[in-house]
Amino acid sequence: MNGEPPVIDVTGLTKVFGKKTVVDHLDMRVSRGEIYGFLGPNGSGKTTFIRMLCGLLRPDDGQGTCLGFDVRTEADRIKPLVGYMSQRFSLYEDLSVWENLGFIARMYGVADKAAAVERTIERLRLARFRDQLAGTLSGGWKQRLALAACMIHQPRLLLLDEPTAGVDPMARRDFWDEVHRLAGEGITALISTHYMDEAERCHRLAYIAYGHLLARGTVAEIVAGEGLATFEIAGPDLYGLMDRVKALPGVEQVVAFGVTLHVSGRDAAALEADLAPLSVAPLTVRRIPSNLEEVFISLMRKAVS
Amino acid sequence: MSVVFSFSPRRFVAIIVKEFVQMRRDRVTFGMMVGIPLLQLVLFGYAINSDPKHLPTAILDNDRSVFSRDMAMAMKNSLYFDFVTPLATEAQADEFLRLGRVQFVVTIPPDFGRDLIRGKRPAVLLSADATDPSATSNAVAAVEQAVGSVFNRDLTGPLAPLRSSDGPVELRMHARFNPEAVTQYNIVPGLMGVVLTMTLVIITSLAITRERERGTMENLLITPVKPIEVLLGKILPYMVVGYLQMVLIIVAARILFHVPVLGSLTLLFLVRFPSSWPIWGSASPFPPWPRTSCKPCRWPFLLSAVHLAFRFHVPLSGHARLGAMGGVGAAADPLSARGARYRPQGQRLFRHCPEPVADLPVSPRLARHRASALPADPGLDGRSRLRPSRSDRRIAMVSTLVSALRFDGLADGYDNSRPAPPAAVIDVLCRYAGMARPTRVADIGCGTGLSTRIWIGRAGAIVGVEPCDDMRRRARQSTDAVPGGETVRFVAGTSAATGLAPASVDIATCSQSLHWMEPEPAFAELARILRPGGVFAAIDADMTPSFGGPAEAAFFALRRRTKALEAQHRPTAVRRWDKAGHLARMEASGRFAFTRELLAHQIEPGSGLRLVGLALSLGSLAALLDHGLSEEECGLADLRREAAAMGDTPVPFHWSYRVRLGVTPQA
Numbered sequence: 001m002n003g004e005p006p007v008i009d010v011t012g013l014t015k016v017f018g019k020k021t022v023v024d025h026l027d028m029r030v031s032r033g034e035i036y037g038f039l040g041p042n043g044s045g046k047t048t049f050i051r052m053l054c055g056l057l058r059p060d061d062g063q064g065t066c067l068g069f070d071v072r073t074e075a076d077r078i079k080p081l082v083g084y085m086s087q088r089f090s091l092y093e094d095l096s097v098w099e100n101l102g103f104i105a106r107m108y109g110v111a112d113k114a115a116a117v118e119r120t121i122e123r124l125r126l127a128r129f130r131d132q133l134a135g136t137l138s139g140g141w142k143q144r145l146a147l148a149a150c151m152i153h154q155p156r157l158l159l160l161d162e163p164t165a166g167v168d169p170m171a172r173r174d175f176w177d178e179v180h181r182l183a184g185e186g187i188t189a190l191i192s193t194h195y196m197d198e199a200e201r202c203h204r205l206a207y208i209a210y211g212h213l214l215a216r217g218t219v220a221e222i223v224a225g226e227g228l229a230t231f232e233i234a235g236p237d238l239y240g241l242m243d244r245v246k247a248l249p250g251v252e253q254v255v256a257f258g259v260t261l262h263v264s265g266r267d268a269a270a271l272e273a274d275l276a277p278l279s280v281a282p283l284t285v286r287r288i289p290s291n292l293e294e295v296f297i298s299l300m301r302k303a304v305s
Numbered sequence: 306m307s308v309v310f311s312f313s314p315r316r317f318v319a320i321i322v323k324e325f326v327q328m329r330r331d332r333v334t335f336g337m338m339v340g341i342p343l344l345q346l347v348l349f350g351y352a353i354n355s356d357p358k359h360l361p362t363a364i365l366d367n368d369r370s371v372f373s374r375d376m377a378m379a380m381k382n383s384l385y386f387d388f389v390t391p392l393a394t395e396a397q398a399d400e401f402l403r404l405g406r407v408q409f410v411v412t413i414p415p416d417f418g419r420d421l422i423r424g425k426r427p428a429v430l431l432s433a434d435a436t437d438p439s440a441t442s443n444a445v446a447a448v449e450q451a452v453g454s455v456f457n458r459d460l461t462g463p464l465a466p467l468r469s470s471d472g473p474v475e476l477r478m479h480a481r482f483n484p485e486a487v488t489q490y491n492i493v494p495g496l497m498g499v500v501l502t503m504t505l506v507i508i509t510s511l512a513i514t515r516e517r518e519r520g521t522m523e524n525l526l527i528t529p530v531k532p533i534e535v536l537l538g539k540i541l542p543y544m545v546v547g548y549l550q551m552v553l554i555i556v557a558a559r560i561l562f563h564v565p566v567l568g569s570l571t572l573l574f575l576v577r578f579p580s581s582w583p584i585w586g587s588a589s590p591f592p593p594w595p596r597t598s599c600k601p602c603r604w605p606f607l608l609s610a611v612h613l614a615f616r617f618h619v620p621l622s623g624h625a626r627l628g629a630m631g632g633v634g635a636a637a638d639p640l641s642a643r644g645a646r647y648r649p650q651g652q653r654l655f656r657h658c659p660e661p662v663a664d665l666p667v668s669p670r671l672a673r674h675r676a677s678a679l680p681a682d683p684g685l686d687g688r689s690r691l692r693p694s695r696s697d698r699r700i701a702m703v704s705t706l707v708s709a710l711r712f713d714g715l716a717d718g719y720d721n722s723r724p725a726p727p728a729a730v731i732d733v734l735c736r737y738a739g740m741a742r743p744t745r746v747a748d749i750g751c752g753t754g755l756s757t758r759i760w761i762g763r764a765g766a767i768v769g770v771e772p773c774d775d776m777r778r779r780a781r782q783s784t785d786a787v788p789g790g791e792t793v794r795f796v797a798g799t800s801a802a803t804g805l806a807p808a809s810v811d812i813a814t815c816s817q818s819l820h821w822m823e824p825e826p827a828f829a830e831l832a833r834i835l836r837p838g839g840v841f842a843a844i845d846a847d848m849t850p851s852f853g854g855p856a857e858a859a860f861f862a863l864r865r866r867t868k869a870l871e872a873q874h875r876p877t878a879v880r881r882w883d884k885a886g887h888l889a890r891m892e893a894s895g896r897f898a899f900t901r902e903l904l905a906h907q908i909e910p911g912s913g914l915r916l917v918g919l920a921l922s923l924g925s926l927a928a929l930l931d932h933g934l935s936e937e938e939c940g941l942a943d944l945r946r947e948a949a950a951m952g953d954t955p956v957p958f959h960w961s962y963r964v965r966l967g968v969t970p971q972a
Contacts, residue, residue, distance in 0.1 A: 086520065
């Protein structure tokens with residue numbers, strides 16, 4: 001995007017656990033200030049990849065830099081500049097919000113601990129929970145506290161591993177607003193998620209499955225790249241229709257969306273022809289743009305087959 | 306809706322099945338189910354022993370006789386005692402006990418063997434480190450047993466009466482550091498071990514496990530923190546807690562159980578630091594090591610810690626005692642070892658052997674016996690065990706040795722007062738032996754060599770056999786002063802084991818000594834060393850020289866008196882065989898082809914002084930005096946008076962001798 005060197009620049013990163021190759025020669029470049037979405041099914045290697053970037057795991061193959069430091073040899077120099085948030089809440093439940101933040105601040109050797117904690121509490125609006133034990137916070141506030149903890153030392157890169165899992169939409173929105181604010185300050189974020197709406201809030205995306213990179217780029221680029229055509233069938237009693245539609249030759253996916261069916265296929269013209277006979281009252285058939293979920297399902301099916 | 310409250314066997318079974326499936330899946334749990342019992346079995350089975358043996362023991366042997374060694378060996382053979390070191394002084398013994406280098410000190414008083422023979426029930430002192438009373442009780446019981454029975458082997462034949470109901474030896478026990486055997490003194494400080502190892506280890510390892518299970522370890526690892534920082538940071542707080550617990554226990558021990566706290570608390574606190582190693586064990590298998598090995602690594606540490614913690618429950622030999630470290634327990638010991646130290650009471654007439662009998666350079670056979678009873682090094686750590694041989698030979702050896710011990714200290718008076726056999730006896734014996742100058746003559750039980758020296762110039766090789774060192778030393782001295790004395794050899798040996806070669810002797814004599822010897826083994830040994838057609842002669846003087854006058858009557862009176870007193874007081878149980886029965890016993894032994902008795906006579910210059918000396922050389926009188934009777938009671942005072950009245954004028958002493966001789970069969 002600009003002339004600066006990328007924050008993350010790795011090629012061929014590989015991790016093998018026993019006989020299973022969890023991450024298989026993955027390349028990634030992320031520029032400064034970018035919010036990079038990291039998607040993929042469960043067990044696709046997202047967490048392992050993130051852990052390799054921040055020095056918790058040593059790559060078995062491949063090389064590259066994170067914040068300009070070698071991910072294989074300079075984990076000690078990467079760690080102080082990275083804020084990592086694991087899938088699971090990993091702060092001390094028997095410590096108060098203030099105590100947790102204070103502890104993390106000291107772990108990172110933040111110069112003015114009290115000021116840093118106050119600043120972070122202020123910024124994430126945690127003030128009213130200051131003396132509450134972390135274990136008694138609700139899910140959304142726990143996530144907020146975890147985010148606070150991973151940015152207390154003003155990192156240059158945030159590695160957020162499914163940060164919003166199990167959090168209500170309101171809290172997720174707040175969370176993303178915060179991430180965008182940080183990005184505006186020049187902080188880079190690599191965020192793994194399963195939520196499509198969250199993926200769409202990222203600048204760029206990478207989609208991996210079974211350790212392999214399947215697609216990358218902006219949302220539009222990925223959707224366009226897959227070349228999927230989607231039609232919407234609306235009308236009563238669609239359930240009886242589902243099996244019939246699935247049996248049609250050009251149809252790849254049929255998904256029920258409330259009172260409509262979304263039918264996707266690779267060949268738009270053939271699909272339109274196949275669906276034309278169904279377009280009799282009370283049913284209506286019309287073409288709609290493919291969404292990200294349909295594209296990812298399609299990508300995953302290709303990966304499996 | 307009664308269904309809700311009813312017990313459903315299907316749900317119950319479903320839970321059971323699920324538990325088993327999970328059990329199988331969790332490899333660590335599965336490993337623990339198999340591994341922990343095994344480990345515990347090994348740890349507890351091998352290391353914990355409620356009947357501890359091989360307790361380190363030191364011996365302070367002031368006697369160094371066969372008996373003191375037998376006693377030590379018997380203790381060693383009970384397996385409860387391992388003699389780690391011989392000690393020289395009581396101060397050293399105290400030091401060893403105090404430092405915990407030994408758990409027991411056995412003190413054997415000087416003259417133990419002699420007093421044993423004299424039936425005085427010498428006292429053996431067993432000082433035990435009683436900080437852990439239960440650890441020592443079995444061992445103490447073992448000593449009592451050993452003391453009661455060890456001498457049964459030796460106290461046979463003539464010495465059998467010494468096996469009185471209360472034992473030939475008195476055992477005195479000193480429970481040091483904890484004379485009242487208060488078990489709290491051991492258990493309460495032991496609790497410190499439990500708390501500091503077990504609870505502390507569990508608390509620490511739980512703290513670490515919790516960190517991992519709650520996922521907070523991940524958060525810690527992503528920070529720039531170093532593993533060593535985590536390790537130290539996690540352990541130190543629990544170390545502090547450990548010290549607080551320690552203070553708590555010490556205060557509670559003091560207030561609730563009145564456990565005395567002696568020595569340096571600072572030192573105790575200091576040494577406690579490295580002893581907390583199990584905590585490190587439980588904590589260390591974390592960041593630097595792969596996660597997979599973490600849990601299996603931890604439980605051996607934990608188990609060993611638990612095992613160590615339990616050490617106070619069951620007595621463990623040789624474990625570190627706080628008392629010994631200068632911590633708790635070294636309570637005041639009002640009785641010092643010296644309190645029980647045996648000192649002979651009563652009159653001492655004769656100097657006993659000037660220096661402790663270092664070792665008797667005895668016959669090869671005896672030497673072998675010794676070697677098996679005692680290694681060359683006085684450390685008593687020889688591998689060989691003394692096997693009780695119940696042979697007559699052994700009994701005879703001991704009883705002769707015992708007789709010899711009776712004469713310990715009598716040598717001086719003996720040499721000057723006793724008569725030497727007349728030269729005529731030599732002529733007669735040579736006739737029976739069929740040679741004018743016998744090649745080799747042996748004098749068995751030669752004492753101070755009075756009867757050995759008469760052979761100087763009359764035989765080729767002359768050898769005196771005598772078990773008592775004091776006597777032998779004296780014999781050597783006196784003989785060296787005589788011309789030709791160097792041709793006489795004195796060897797240590799007994800009537801049952803002379804150490805002489807078979808069929809090597811032409812003439813063997815027992816002068817004034819056969820009545821001390823167990824007949825059968827003695828005759829067997831004589832038959833062995835005599836050549837075919839060799840001559841044995843028992844030469845006995847009537848101990849009452851005739852010279853006329855009131856002193857002779859006083860001497861007779863003294864002998865009658867001592868005989869009566871002996872019967873009354875039994876100062877010694879050493880058996881004597883009557884001289885009149887010698888010939889009959891020689892015949893009965895079947896070792897001789899011809900036996901007879903003959904009489905001889907000798908005149909020696911006598912005096913009042915010699916008469917008193919003669920009286921004092923009598924074993925029976927010496928024993929009575931040593932037993933505590935006065936000179937008056939024994940009639941010695943009367944004799945002294947009459948002897949003094951004789952003045953310095955020499956008087957001829959007429960001695961009568963009875964010679965019982967036997968000739969061994971011709972080949």
